[in-house]
Amino acid sequence: MDARYKSRDIERRSLDVDSLKRSFLEWLVYSVGKDARAATRRDWFHTVALAVRDRVVDRWMDTTRSYYHEDAKRVYYLSLEFLIGRLLTNSLSNLGIMDECRQALDRLGLSMDDVVDSEPDAALGNGGLGRLAACFLDSMASQGLPGYGYGIRYEFGLFEQRFENGWQVEHPEQWLQFGNPWEFARPEVLYPVQFYGRVEEFRDSVGERAYRWVDSERVLAMAYDTPVVGYGGDTINTLRLWSARATSDFNFGHFNEGAYMKAVEQKILSENLSRVLYPNDATEIGKELRFKQEYFFTSASLQDILRRYLQHHTSFDNLPNKAAIQLNDTHPAIGIAELMRLLIDQHGLRWEKAWEITQATFAYTNHTLLPEALEAWPVRMVERILPRHMQIIYEINAKFLTRSKAKAAGDNARLSHLSLIDERGDRRVRMGNLAFLGSHKVNGVSALHTELMKETVFADFHAEFPDRITNKTNGITPRRWLKQANPALSELISSRIGEGWISDLGQIAALKEKADDVVFREEFRRAKRKNKKRLAAYIARQTGEEVQIDSIFDVQVKRMHEYKRQLLNVLHTVALYNEMRDNPTVSWVPVTKIFAGKAAPSYHMAKLIIKLINDVAKVVNHDPSVHDNLKVVYLPNYNVTAAEIIIPAADISEQISTAGMEASGTGNMKLALNGALTIGTLDGANVEIREQVGADNIFIFGLTAEEVNDLRANGGFNPREVIASNPALKRALDMIATGAFSPDDRNRYQPILQALTDGGDHFLVTADFADYCRAQDAAMQLYRDSEEWTRKAIINTASMGWFSSDRTVNEYATEIWDVHPVKPTHDGEGFR
Ligand code: 6GP
Structure with missing residues (x-):
């Protein structure tokens, strides 16, 4: 083979900073067709992706060939x-060349973040x-x-x-x-x-x-x-x-x-x-x-x-x-x-x-x-x-x-x-x-x-x-959902227990004992704070809203669906708003309610609930009487990329579906792994999360699946009675009904009120409201004790080993598929 080609070939596979830099320049010119002065950020993203792809191809062929031969x-x-999301960080991180790539870009005067941010999110x-x-x-x-x-x-x-x-x-x-x-x-x-x-x-x-x-x-x-x-x-x-x-x-x-x-x-x-x-x-x-x-x-x-x-x-x-x-x-x-x-x-x-x-x-x-x-x-x-x-x-x-x-x-x-x-x-x-x-x-x-x-x-x-x-x-991959999305926390973890957790998440249990270590807790909080700053900046960019880093970041991110009960969350928000206004002298723990999620285009009720949250946000965020102690934001266009910014910054994870209706949930796992405390019903995998983290480290509320079933089977319950007997709930609903959040269209939320009353409240929002508020109060009280809160957050992170999708896939492989690992032979020659 021509020596020139041979050396270029080796270069294609080299992972050091210099070869990466040379590859970038070559790709930019010969494949993207731009010179460095004219190149846009997007051009650089394509350049880097193509150079990284080069470093994957030989191993890919090797893998395929090994499967074939065996x-x-x-x-x-x-x-x-x-729903794969962006692939650049994922590929670099899994190849182990994140730092090399960053440095190579640095030498070209480029910022890695800009390049990464130019990749579209693959939302299939x-x-x-x-x-x-x-x-x-x-x-x-x-x-x-x-x-x-x-x-x-x-x-x-x-x-x-x-x-x-x-x-x-x-x-x-x-x-x-x-x-x-x-x-x-x-x-x-x-x-x-x-x-x-x-x-x-x-x-x-x-x-x-x-x-x-x-x-x-x-x-x-x-x-x-x-x-x-x-x-x-x-x-x-x-x-x-x-x-x-x-x-x-x-x-x-x-x-x-x-x-x-x-x-x-x-x-x-x-x-x-x-x-x-x-x-x-x-x-x-x-x-x-x-x-x-x-x-x-x-x-x-x-x-x-x-x-x-x-x-x-x-x-x-x-x-x-x-x-x-x-x-x-x-x-x-x-x-x-x-x-x-x-x-x-x-x-x-x-x-x-x-x-x-x-x-x-x-x-x-x-x-x-x-x-x-x-x-x-x-x-x-x-x-x-x-x-x-x-x-x-x-x-x-x-x-x-x-x-x-x-x-x-x-x-x-x-x-x-x-x-x-x-x-x-x-x-x-x-x-x-x-x-x-x-x-x-x-x-x-x-x-x-x-x-x-x-x-x-x-x-x-x-x-x-x-x-x-x-x-x-179900499980989640610790590579994307901890290592890549949360560098601050993952570096801290690795500094204490090594990197084994990345491919064997069970090892993260070694962090449990660190929950009692004051210094570790301080560092854990520092990582969370860094992530909250990053999210606050994102919120400001996306919505124009300024939020306090020291407030509780209370997060509900998922598709908009009645059974997931974003409505329950916004009703609590209104109740909390009223309480804060009624008791201005109390020193409130500031709360930021963060929502994100799409509704199916033809799902009118879900879209109406989005509008309600945005209407509530408009009133609450501009009411001086709550002294910025409460903010509500709805981040647009939730996708994998947004999740990677939101999840590491969460203090509270809202997993509040009507029991028996959420098959599993996986956001619940991502949030707990990143050190958020769950407020949740005994639904889907929340049940198993409670088993793993321990009942003291999770806020469980509401009817169980069995109780839900009984309640519905026995002709339901009377939501009007429940509402009448709960002044906070009644007041919140009355405000919504009389247009406190929709002065331009006082009847806007009639369909919601209707569903909660004459409609029989199929999702049992009113039935679970009181207990939900109790769980919220408990969380707010705990947050005041920052050491205790952090201790529980660390235990959450440390207890999530079992929820790695590696474990899930292994169970499928042994119990359903009977498929076994194959070690590819890399002969270094690659595929022609
Ligand atoms: C979802 C379930 O709603 C969720 O609970 C579960 O965690 C996830 O699947 C993964 O198993 N279901 C869907 O997204 C869906 O489209 C037909 O179901």
Whole structure:
């Protein structure tokens, strides 16, 4: 090889400051096409990202080659959402070259922060489910597990939220506008995906009845790969996202002009499949395009998985030993029918064999019990769009129902619950039932949620298959959510207990004894204060509001949803405001209430609650009688990047959902890990957080899931009575009702008041109000004792080891996937 190329090659892999600097200059000129004087911050971001990507590619090829050579069992994580956020800091930190990069930029007179801030936030997800998928990718790569993410390369990620006069307005989010330096387009990795058409029956070579799907429309799925850098940079996995391309099987030459325009229109329509992420979180809206998106990415992924498998195998018998497919909620559940179709129609397998393989390969994670989120597609629509799949689903159903225990017992009610088809009203395919039946394991995401799955939505399936449901409590990656987001605290931790916690979060328990060390507490507070300053500056930039660093930063950040009860928080805010005004001579602990989170664009109630918070903020923040002791801010456009600034600065973490409704929560884990004390209900993973941190170090309030259930089952309760008997609550509601916060439109909040009274207060806001205020008071009292507060905060941080997504992913790997780590061999030669 030409010596010049050889040395450039080595340079590409070198991690020292000088080579990084030389690479930056070279990339800026030869790839970005700018000289240093004309380069913008964005140019520099692209430059740095490309140079860093260079340092990943060889190891990436090595990893892929090792999986291939070992014919390792892979796990495929199928998810309609990957909420990955920015990748630059993540890649640098996992490669261990953060300081080198900072210095190289420094020598070029550039600030690392500016470069980092020029990266768009990749928001290919809505909330918890999508972020969990991103944490899992990090954990799989960091532990050397052969894990692939499969999803959609949405051109428009989750909308950008802005406020106009306190109302949420949605703006398109264009993360790809200036290109994406992390991805590799793979125009040669292309699969056809069919829609519509009809099914033809015929006799196969041995005279058996067989089917083929004909007259369908085709769209192509084209792959884009993003390397997923594991901690230490040893393993680099792949996130493969599909983009829709029109087929070119129409011949432009033969068209008259009208037909030509129609053909082009058709092209545009088919490419719409990967245009935009549906902005609904845990709610189903049942749009045809969404169903097509689900099938589009699932089909392409399965074709790709089978292609990879067939490189090593000639029969499908071994598929379950070589591939585990995890369904992230029911969105890819059509994959069960699709794998059956591929195995039977394309590869000639018998039904029984295909079913055995399918069940052994798939597993399904449920992420919510909310009835409105359970996907059920109209049979007529499925029949029209995927006629062959509808047939297969009928057949799965018929075979299952014939053999089920319920049938044997003559229990028709149970039989109809078990059916894949909901026969009430317009008939629908229940995707949850399909996912359950087609999987060998089904899991919930916290202990409580898993128990509730067994008792409620999947009670009948659980009776049929008592070993199938298992719990896998969620986790979060300590790399992004402590090491990168909170350098102040993570440096302090490492200075005391070493760096082992970064890849083995259990080690953080060693900090527990430091809770009694005055010096450590002082340093812990200093780190928190630094983060609070950073957040205060961010708040000032975003909202113009000045907040006190010494106030309690009371944080509720998550999607806006009635069951998450931001409304309860704002009612407490109003009550606290009244108390402060009534008692001006008391020396109040200053409080800053910090909210952030998006509402689904069509979720009117959620948007109204945002407006209420903003209206309350306007009044409270400008009322001199509270002497700046209370501030309310709603930060716009909550996303991963904002979370990384907000979470490290929190003193209080609000996890106040109606018990039984939050499957797990993961923000609760991030906040506690960063030393916030939780005010929460016994819901989702809060229950397990309490077990870990100890009941003395968390503020639990409110009805339990069981009590909620009883209350609702016994005809509810009377919210009007509750309101009448609680003067603080009554006063807060009266103020809202009479326009104290909306003088321009006194009736604005009628729908909220209505829901809380005549509406029966489904989310039990009024029922939990008094106990919530008690928990808030307790927290405020404790905050006065800064030593005691810090002690508890340290215990929280130190007790979160179990909530690492490394632990979660390991449980999946051993108990569901049977996938094992592979150590890549890096021969130093790289891939040509
Ligand atoms: C969310 C759940 O609401 C949350 O509690 C959980 O922590 C998270 O999933 C990860 O498991 N669910 C969704 O985001 C969703 O869209 C269909 O469910």
